[in-house]
Amino acid sequence: MLSPLDLSLIHGPIPITATVAGALALVTLAVRKNRRWWTRIVPAVVPACAVSVAVLKFVVDHVWKPWPERLPTILSVWVGAVLLAVCLAVARLRVGRWCSRVLSVVLALVVTASAVTATNAHFGFYPTSRAVLEVFTNNRVDLDEAAKPASSLVEVPAGGKLADVWRKPADLPDKGTVSEAEIPGAFKARKAWIYLPPAYSATPRPRLPVLVLLAGQPGSPRDWFDAGRLPERLDAFAREHDGLAPIVVAADQLGSRTANPLCLDSKLGQSETYLAREVPAWIKQRLTVDERRGAWTIAGLSHGGTCALQLAVRAPDVYGNFIDLTGQREPTLGTRAETVKAAFDGDEAAYVRVNPLDVLAREQFPRTAGVIVAGRDDLPYRQADAEVFEACRKAGMDVVWKELPGAHDWNVWRPGLYDSLPWLAARTGLSR
Template identity: 60%
Template sequence: MTGALDLSLIGGPVPVVVTACAAAAGAFLLWTGRRTWWTRVVPIGAAACALLAVGVDVAVDVVWRPFPEPLPAVVPVWLGLTAFGAVLAVARWRYARWPTRALGVLAAVVVLVGGLSGVNRYFGQYATLRSALGSTDTVALDTVAKPALDEVRVPSGARLVDVWTPPADLPEHGTLSETPIPSSTDYRPRDAVVYLPPAYAATPRPRLPVLVLLSGQPGTPRDWFDGGELKRHLDAYARAHRGLAPVVVVPDQLGGTTANPMCLDSPLGRTETYLAEDVPGWIRHRLQVDGSRGAWTIAGLSQGGTCSLQLAVRAPAVYSRFIDVSGQREPTLGNRADTVRAAFGGDERAFRRVNPLDVLRATRFPDTEGMVVAGKDDSTYHDQDREVYEACLRAGMDMRWRELPGGHDWTVWRPGLVDALPWLGERTGLGG
C-alpha cells in the first residue's frame, strides 16, 4: 500500500494509464446505435458543455477575477470534457438497463478522474497519491516545542555546524504542527504550519535559523507540505547535516483560499504588520531559535514570492534574506488600477511608497541577500522575475538568479525552494 501511495502522478505509467482509461470511458459513453443520439444528444450536449467551459472561464477571468493571472486553458478544457461525460451518462440512463447504467456512471467517474489527472499534470501540484491525500501527520506543538534548559553555545565567529555534536538518540525525522499565530490587528489568519527539524529535539538544543515560508494564491499553509512534499525534503537535508535544518514556519498571509490582501496594510487586511511584527514576535516568544537578523529568511511562491520581496524591502531589520520563487513584479489584484483602487482608495502615491520596485529605486540594501527563481516557460512572470532580480542588484543586494525548466507550477516551485536549501544553509551556519 505504501508503494502505491508513492507512485508518481506526474510522470511514469500512472498518468498515462489514467488518461487511456478516461479516453476509453469517453468512447464507451459516446457509443450507441440510436440515430437521435448522434443528431441530437451528442451535438446539443457538446455545445452546452463547451458553453459551460467558456462561461466559467469568462466568469473567473473577467467577472470574479480572484487570481492575478488568467486560468490556463487546460482547466476549462477538462471541465468541458468531464461535464460532457456526465451529460452522456445521464442521457444514456433513460434507454439503458441497469448493468449499462452502472457502467455509464463508472465511465463518467473515470472521465472525471482523467480530468483531474490532466490538470494535476499541468500544475505538477501533487507528485504522488500520498501528497494528494495530505497524509503527512501532524503533532501538537506543545508536545515537541517544550523549552530546553540547556543550549548549544556557538563561539563568536564560529558556525553552528562546526560545534554541533548530535546526541545518540536524535530522531530521524522532524515534526509538523498546525497552530494559530494570532494577529494584533483585525486581520484573521488561518492556522500556520511549523516544521521543527530533528536537532530541535536535542538537549542541549541548538539555536536554529528561521525560514518564514509563504504559499501562493489560491492556497493554504499546508500546500508546501502536501503538494510541495517539503517535509520529506527537509528531513533529507537534516539527515545530510547531522539533524540540522532550519525551523520552518508557514503562516497564512491570505486569510482565505482565494483572498488576496497582498501582504500590505490596507483595507483588505493588515498583513504587512502580521508578517513583519506578529509572526516574528510569536516565533521568538514560542520557539527557541536564532534571533539574530542573519538567521532569518522569508520565502514564497507566486503571490508568496512577491510577498517575500515586499518584506525584504519593507522589513529589512527582520529579514536579512529572501527567496522569491515565480513572484510578480509588484503586489497586484490583476492590474495596477484595480490594485490601487481596492487597497489605496485610488492613491497612486500611497501605492508607490510600498511597492518594492519603487522602494528599490530609492533605497540601497547592501546587507540583504536574495534569490529569484523563474520558470523558463513561465510566459506571464519570467520576464517580471528577471526585472525584479536586476532591480535588486542595482539596489546593492547580493543576489542569485535561477532559471528552471517549467512554467508557473510546482515543477518549478518545488525544486526552486528545495535546491536553495544548501545556499540557505551555508549562509545560516548549517553547512551547504
C-alpha cells in the first residue's frame, strides 16, 4: 500500500486541495460584517498589496536581475496572496475576540502553506512529502571513508567494455554512498556533492565513468540530491546493472544562489577553468575513475545545461559526452549587450571566441556525443534548444533530441537525465 509520504506533491489531490484551501482561507479573511472594514480596510489593503508585488517584480526583473528569466506569473500571484492574507490577518487582530484572532493567524498560515505547495508544484522541486523530510536527514558518508584507495582493480581489455568483464560480488551493498567535499581551485565554489555507486566498494574495484552534474540558477549542487532524487534513481539503475553506475560529482559553477559567472573565464570569475581543469584533476586524483574522455560526461539543467554545452565545446579533450537539459541558447545575463559589457567590458570579439554557438559554427566535433532535452511547454527554451541541437548536428556531433511533456522545471529535468542513463551506459561501457 502506498504510504501517505509517497503521495505526489506535484500532481493529484494534494496540490489541488492546497490551492482550494488557500483560496477559501483568503476569502474568509477578506469577509467581515463591518461597514468600516469594507469602506476603509479592504480598499486600502488590496491596492497596497498589488502595488507592492508589482514593485517587487519590477525590481527583481529589471533592477536586481539575479537571473535572466523573469519571475513566473504564478509566483507573483502567490506572493500577492500571502502578503494580502498577512495584512488582512493583522488588521483583524486589532478587533474581535481571542478565538477570532487565532483563526485569523491560522488562515494566514493556510494561505502561506498553499502558496508554498503551489510553487513547489509549479517547479516540481519536491515530488513527495518523503522527499521534503529527507532534507532534514543526514545520510552522508565522509569521503575519506567512502573512497579509500583500492587494493586491486578490474582490468578491462583495450577496446573492451567494463560490462563484459565485471562480475558482481555476492556481498556488494544495495546502495551507493553520498558525500560532500570541497574541490579547491581558482573559482570560489561551494562544496561538491558526490555519489559513489555500489560497485565502488567492490574488490577488485572497477574504474567507473564520471558524470559531472550541474544545477540551475538559482540553485546549488545539493539540488540534484534533494529535488533530483539522484541517490534513489542511481541506486535503482545500479541494481539493474549488477551494481554498476557512473560516479556522480555535482559541482558548483555559480559560487552562490544568485551569482552568474556565466561558466566562463572572465572578470566575473574563473568558472570555466574550474570545471574544465581543476574539477577533473581533483576527481582523477581523489577517485578511482575511467580516465578516457569517452567515459566522461558533463550534464546540467537550465543554466547548468548551457554550461554543459559550453564545456563540451570548450573542453572536448576532457568531456566526450554532454547532456543539456533545457539549457539556454547562449550564456547570458539578460541580453547579449548586457552580458558582453558585464563580463568582457564590451569586447564582443572576446565573447564570440567562447560562446558555444559561435564555436560550433567554426569548429567540428565528430568525437563528441550529446543529448539535448526540451520541455514541450517550455516555449522560449524549446526554440533555443532546437537551435542548439541543429548547431551541434552541423558541427559533426552525435546528438540525440528528446522532447518531454512539461515546462522549465524538475518534471522535465528528472526524467530528462534518468531516461538518458541507458544512452550514457552504452557510451561509457557500463552496458553491453
